[in-house]
């Protein structure tokens with residue numbers, strides 16, 4: 001089995017020529033329990049609450065997809081048809097990949113009449129960029145989440161590219177952003193949330209010491225946190 005990733009989807013290529021497409025959603029996780037068949041062990045793992053899909057491997061390993069909030073998803077398709085799957089085929093380039101650069105983003109945002117916040121959350125523009133990271137990127141670049149994407153000049157759009165890469169790389173290095181009960185692969189909570197400059201900091205003083213507080217507004221159903229003084 002080969003594990004890949006595209007955007008927020010885990011792609012598990014099976015020996016059968018099929019691929020499992022997995023989305024963990026907000027709180028989903030894969031719980032792996034190793035047991036050796038024929039050997040004495042305490043007790044086989046029992047089904048946990050919210051185990052929605054359980055795989056029993058030939059070597060006795062039990063892999064459970066556990067998701068309390070049910071935002072996850074799973075589908076089994078032919079590996080050759082993954083790129084055409086409806087969850088995958090409209091996705092934009094990976095933000096850490098070579099296809100994503102300044103000229104791509106300038107071109108992609110030219111046609112977007114939505115606010116820049118919503119445009120950057122649009123997975124057809126950039127794949128896999130989440131709400132937290134868009135808030136942080138816009139703060140770092142001094143761009144208001146309310147600004148119309150197509151009205152941003154080229155130099156401001158260009159500033160987004162390194163900011164997106166930096167924020168994602170820093171988050172990966174810190175083990176991701178844990179919200180409530182979400183876990184890293186080793187079961188530990190991620191630590192990036194302690195470094196948020198604006199996300200979830202409504203009412204707190206702006207880190208730039210500009211004298212303003214962080215505001216929260218709702219755009220396209222998602223919270224945007226920003227400094228109205230530093231972000232224009």
Ligand SMILES: [Zn+2]
Nearest residue numbers: 206210227230
């Ligand atoms: Zn500020």
